[in-house]
Amino acid sequence: MSFFNRLSQGLSKSRNSLAAMFPGQAKEKLSDSEWQDIEDALIMADCGAQLAMDLIAQAKKSKQPLKILRDNMQQTLNINTPIQEAKPFVLLVAGVNGTGKTTTIGKLANMYAAQGKKVLIGAADTFRAAAVEQLAVWVERAGADIVKQAEGADPASVAFDTITRGIAKDYDVIIIDTAGRVQTDISLMNELAKVYRVIGKALDGAPHEVWHVVDGGTGQNAVVQVEKFREIIHTTGLIVTKLDGTGKGGVVLQLCDKFKLPVRYVGVGETLEDLMPFNPEAYIDSLLPKTATEKA
Numbered sequence: 045m046s047f048f049n050r051l052s053q054g055l056s057k058s059r060n061s062l063a064a065m066f067p068g069q070a071k072e073k074l075s076d077s078e079w080q081d082i083e084d085a086l087i088m089a090d091c092g093a094q095l096a097m098d099l100i101a102q103a104k105k106s107k108q109p110l111k112i113l114r115d116n117m118q119q120t121l122n123i124n125t126p127i128q129e130a131k132p133f134v135l136l137v138a139g140v141n142g143t144g145k146t147t148t149i150g151k152l153a154n155m156y157a158a159q160g161k162k163v164l165i166g167a168a169d170t171f172r173a174a175a176v177e178q179l180a181v182w183v184e185r186a187g188a189d190i191v192k193q194a195e196g197a198d199p200a201s202v203a204f205d206t207i208t209r210g211i212a213k214d215y216d217v218i219i220i221d222t223a224g225r226v227q228t229d230i231s232l233m234n235e236l237a238k239v240y241r242v243i244g245k246a247l248d249g250a251p252h253e254v255w256h257v258v259d260g261g262t263g264q265n266a267v268v269q270v271e272k273f274r275e276i277i278h279t280t281g282l283i284v285t286k287l288d289g290t291g292k293g294g295v296v297l298q299l300c301d302k303f304k305l306p307v308r309y310v311g312v313g314e315t316l317e318d319l320m321p322f323n324p325e326a327y328i329d330s331l332l333p334k335t336a337t338e339k340a
């Protein structure tokens with residue numbers, strides 16, 4: 045199955061519930077109750093009440109309201125901040141537990157390696173030996189290298205070692221994996237802040253990118269997660285995973301709207317190849333029912 049099909053299938057739950065509440069065809073003018081249904085549908089898909097209202101207020105003013113709604117949704121996702129270039133390029137990956145950080149790092153390592161880049165991964169999730177082993181398996185499959193220390197080691201120390209080694213051995217890309225943590229755990233958030241600081245000490249200007257991995261099925265809580273992590277590690281981009289599952293796709297719109305952070309990649313499965321660059325148009329096409337945007 046192609047990426048697009050997997051995304052489209054993953055978002056089909058959202059799309060079908062949207063379809064039930066969208067008018068069956070595009071019209072020039074919709075009734076108040078039709079608008080109300082659309083607003084409810086967007087909120088149920090996790091777009092957030094404020095964004096749903098804003099999108100509808102704008103669409104209502106237009107002669108092709110559903111087309112404008114669609115275009116503005118796509119525009120919300122269209123955040124073109126370029127990825128900083130550097131050698132070594134240092135990427136820090138963070139997020140709550142189980143969102144897919146380690147899997148995504150495996151996929152990214154695979155992608156960069158396929159581009160002919162020399163990739164080094166730092167196993168700074170030192171909580172469980174199993175976490176390091178899981179990462180090591182991905183890294184090996186991807187044809188990259190890993191820096192690890194003993195279970196329980198200071199994650200900042202692992203990050204520092206990784207970068208020092210990456211510079212010494214002429215790596216192109218360095219990715220630091222971190223343990224999952226909830227944003228309300230102050231000591232773990234302080235630990236993450238230290239990892240961030242130490243990366244900057246190991247290499248001026250690093251990390252060049254900080255990607256927050258969000259599980260696409262998280263819903264509304266993703267907003268709080270992104271907000272809190274951003275305060276600590278100055279997030280530069282988002283990765284949204286598990287969009288092949290039962291993701292309520294609207295949350296991505298809300299995150300982009302609220303934080304103006306680009307979605308860098310999306311995860312659509314559990315294998316190394318299941319990572320795709322984010323494409324706002326494909327995303328909206330997967331999320332919205334076809335009838336929503338057909339010409340009247």
Ligand SMILES: Nc1nc2c(ncn2[C@@H]2O[C@H](COP(=O)(O)OP(=O)(O)O)[C@@H](O)[C@H]2O)c(=O)[nH]1
Nearest residue numbers: 141142143144145146147285286311312313314
């Ligand atoms: N279906 C699906 N599962 C994923 C995706 N990304 C990660 N997973 C699964 O989510 C679970 C947690 O992933 P992991 O990388 O260990 O999360 P971490 O705790 O953030 O490092 C694993 O079972 C992964 O296979 C994805 O894009 N799609």
Ligand SMILES: [Mg+2]
Nearest residue numbers: 145146169175
């Ligand atoms: Mg992990």
